[in-house]
Amino acid sequence: MAPALGGRRLVIDKVFDRIARIIEVTLALAFIFAVLLNFARDAIVDEAAVLAALREGRLRAYLCDFPSPRLSAEPRVVALPHLGASTAEAEENCAIMVVDQVRAYLEHGDISNAVNFPSVEMARESAFRVAIANSNVPNMLGQISTTMAQAGLAGQEAETLMCVLVPAGTPKPIIARLHREIVAIVGLPDVRQKFAAFGFDALAGTPEESAARIAQELARWGRLIRDANIKAE
Numbered sequence: 001m002a003p004a005l006g007g008r009r010l011v012i013d014k015v016f017d018r019i020a021r022i023i024e025v026t027l028a029l030a031f032i033f034a035v036l037l038n039f040a041r042d043a044i045v046d047e048a049a050v051l052a053a054l055r056e057g058r059l060r061a062y063l064c065d066f067p068s069p070r071l072s073a074e075p076r077v078v079a080l081p082h083l084g085a086s087t088a089e090a091e092e093n094c095a096i097m098v099v100d101q102v103r104a105y106l107e108h109g110d111i112s113n114a115v116n117f118p119s120v121e122m123a124r125e126s127a128f129r130v131a132i133a134n135s136n137v138p139n140m141l142g143q144i145s146t147t148m149a150q151a152g153l154a155g156q157e158a159e160t161l162m163c164v165l166v167p168a169g170t171p172k173p174i175i176a177r178l179h180r181e182i183v184a185i186v187g188l189p190d191v192r193q194k195f196a197a198f199g200f201d202a203l204a205g206t207p208e209e210s211a212a213r214i215a216q217e218l219a220r221w222g223r224l225i226r227d228a229n230i231k232a233e
Contacts, residue, residue, distance in 0.1 A: 038064040047071060123228035138197050161217065163210045175207055 053059035104110040
């Protein structure tokens, strides 16, 4: 990961350097009535160019919410409060938000506003839950499920259902032909090997079995959605 991150950092630095150069050239051509507003961050503006433009009278004022000590001493630099948490009310609200999110993580496993990790919310289907996060390790879920089964933990499943669906009213001969071709493909050694690399056993069922399984899953997850009062957002 280090080379990729280093390359990304280099690209970002080049972009910032380019933007800073554009701003520097713009300042060199600015008139005395020009006012520069910067609410991005300090890296996007060349401080030396801003100071030179202010002192030479080519820039009327510079407004920002993160001034450096050098800029703060300039009379025509206006430092505005950063609205992220600059008031007592904002700081209190931020503290409450942090406490609520940490508590939700400790009590329910919910994750929100995390850096480099997606938001996660899990409705409680029972008194116990297991959440798994890994670096896409093949067969990881299968290994954990096997370990839990060997430990005598009942009521847990780890399955991946894949179905090929066709429009309603499709003639049965066409469905039968598709089924034969799919079964033949799933039975190919290289295909089964690829499934096995991810911890899957490729099992080809009949159209009737797939329809029954879909109905079963709809009933089970529909009950969970109703019990947990889950709403679409």
